[in-house]
Amino acid sequence: MEYFLQQLINGITLGSVYALIALGYTMVYGIIQLINFAHGEFFAAGGYVGVIFMSYLLSQGAPAWVCLSGSLILAMAYCAMLAVAVERVAYKPLRNSSRLSVLLSALGMSIFLQNGLMLTQGVYDKAYPTELTQGGFEMGNVMLSYMQLFIVSLTAFLLVALNLLVFKTRMGKAMRSTAQDKVMSALVGINANRTISITFAIGAALAAAAGIMVGLYYGSVRYDMGFVPGIKAFAAAVLGGIGNITGAMIGGFIIGMVEIFAAGYISGEYKDVFAFVILIAVLYFRPSGIMGENVDDTRV
C-alpha cells in the first residue's frame, strides 16, 4: 500500500509535467492543425535557460524564492519569444502549403534548435543547483518531497491560469474562435496571425515551466531531452482528444501514471514503450480521444 501511494505521488508529479507540455501541443494543433515537432525543444530550451538564470541568480547571492521564481519567469518569457520567432520563420510562410511541407519544416526546426542548444551549451548534462530543492515530508515510508509539492502546485496554478485565460478573457475567446474557423473570425475582426503567435507563445511558456520542473526533479538537463517527453506529451494530447485543453490535462496525468506504475509493477526497462502503445491503441480504437468530438475524415 505504501509502495502504491509512493508511486501515486510520483505519477502525479510526472503527469503534471506531461500535462504542461501536452497543453502546448494541443493548443497549437487545435488552432493550425500542426504537430509542432519543435515543441519538445522549447521544453529543453526552457530547462536550459532556467538553469542558466538560476545559477546566475544564485551566484549573485539571491534568496531561494527569488532564484526559483525569477528563473521560472525569465525562462517562460524566453521560450515564448523563441516560439514566436520559430512560428514567424518556419510556420507562418507555409500556412497555405501542403501539410507535409509544414511538418517537415517543423522537423527541421526541431533538429536546428536541438543542435543550437548543443553547440551553445555543450553535449554534457548541465546540473541544476541542488540546494534549493532538498527536504520533504515523510509519512511512514511514503515520501513527498518539497520538490514534488512545488511541481504539483505550480502546475495546478498554471492550469487554472490558463483556463481563466482561455475561457474568461477576450484573448481566449479570439483563440477559441480562430481554432474553429479562421476565415470567419478574421471577418469579425480577429487578427488571426497575432492570435496564432500568442498561442505559440503560451504553449512554449508552459513547456518552459515543465522544463525547469524536470530539471529540478532529475537534477540536470541535456540538449536532447526534449524528444521523448515531447512524443509522450503528444500521446497525452491525442489521448485526451487533440485540440481539447481539459483533455490534454487528463491525458497528461494518465500517461504519467501509466508510465510510473508500469515501471514500478511491470518492467522498468520498457516503461517508455507503454506511452507509445497507448498512443497507437487510442488512435486505432478512438482517434478522437477521451474528451474530443468526432474528428472528421480528412484529419484522421
Add this chain to the structure above:
Amino acid sequence: MTIPEFKKHWTSLGIGMVWLFILLWPLLGIKPEGLEVASTFNVWWRIALGCSFLLFLYQLNSAGAFRFISRPAGAVAGSMKSATSMVPMAVWFVIGIACTALIPQFAGRYAQDVAINCMIYVCLGLGLNIVVGLAGMLDLGYIAFYGIGAYTYALLSVQFQLSFWICLPISAGMAGLGAWLIGYCSMRMRGDYLAIVTLGFAEICRMVLNNWMSLTNGPNGVTGIKAPGLYWFDFTNGMTLEHIWLKKLSLVYYVILILVVFTAIAVYRLQHSRIGRAWEAIREDETAAEVMGVPTFYMKLLAYCSGACFGGMAGAFYAARMRFVSPESFTFLESAMVLSMVVLGGMGSIPGVILGALALIALPEIFREFELYRMLVFGGVMTLMMLFRPQGMLPSKRTMRSDKD
C-alpha cells in the same frame, strides 16, 4: 521594388536581428561570473552581416540588377535541358552505373567508404520514396525496417551461420512482415496521425532491440556477423569453385551497387505499373481514388510493406558490411535523414532521391572541418527548403500538385 517595400524589408530585418540577439544572449553570455556580451556579440554580428548581405542581394535581384547574368544563364540551361532530353533515360542510367562501377578502381579507401555509405542511403531513400513519394503517406519510422532487416541477418548469421544471400530475402520478408503488422492497424489514418504512429512504432522497435538482452545483446549490439560470401572460379590447379568472403571493400562495393541497381529498377517498374498509378492516385486525392475503384486500404498497405522490404534489404547489407549492429544506428534522427533525402531530392523521382542522398551524405564529408555544425545546417536547410522549394531539387514529372491539402 518601391521605396516603402524597401524600407519594410530593412525594418523587419532589424527587428528580427534584435530579437535574435535577445534569444542568443542567455545561451551564450550568462556565466556564473557575470553577464558577458562580447561572445554573444561576436556570433551575432556575423549572422547579422550575412543576413543583411542576403537581403541586399535579394533586393538587387528583384530590382532586376542581375538580369544581365540570369537571362543568358537561363537560356543556356534551357538548351542544355533540351539537349539532354534527346538521349533516352536508359542511356543515362547505364552511363551512371558504368561510372559508379569504376570508382573502386580509381578511388581510395575513404572515397569507397563514403560511396558505400551513400549507396546504402540511396537504397533506403528509394524504399521510402515508395511510401512517401508515390503513395503520399508520411512515414517517420522507416528506420525501424532497416533495423529489423539488419538484426534479422545479424542474428541468423551469428546463430545459424546462414549465408548472406539466403538472408537477404528473409530480411526483406521480416521487414515486410513488420510493416504489415503496424500498417494493418494504422492504414486507416492519414497525414499527421500516421506520421506519429510510425514514429511511435520505430521507437518501440528500438527499445525492444535495446532491452531484449537474451536475443539482441541489448545496447552492446551483435558482433561476429559474417561478410557476404561468393563462389568463384579458381584456376590454380585446373578449374575449381572456391568460396571467398567478400571482405575487401571494393568487393563489398559491388554488392551494394547491385542492390542499388536492383532497387532502382524495381522502384521504376513499380512506379510505372498499374499499382504505381494507383499509388499516385491515392497521393493526389485519396477519396477520389477510392471512388474510382482503387482499393485504397490494400494499396496503401502494399506500398508500406514494399517500401519496408527495400529497407530490410538495405539493413541486411548494412549488417554484413559493418559486421556489427547495435540499436544506436536506428534512431529517429536516421529516419529524419532518409525522409529529408526523399523530400529534398524530389518526392517520387528516382534521380531526385539519388541526388538527395549524395547531397546529404557526400557533401558533409567534403566539409569535414564543419562537422560540429553539420546537424544545425541540416535542420536549417530542411526548413529553408520547405520555404523556398517544397517540391525538391529534381521534382517528379508526374504530379498534379495544387499545393493545397
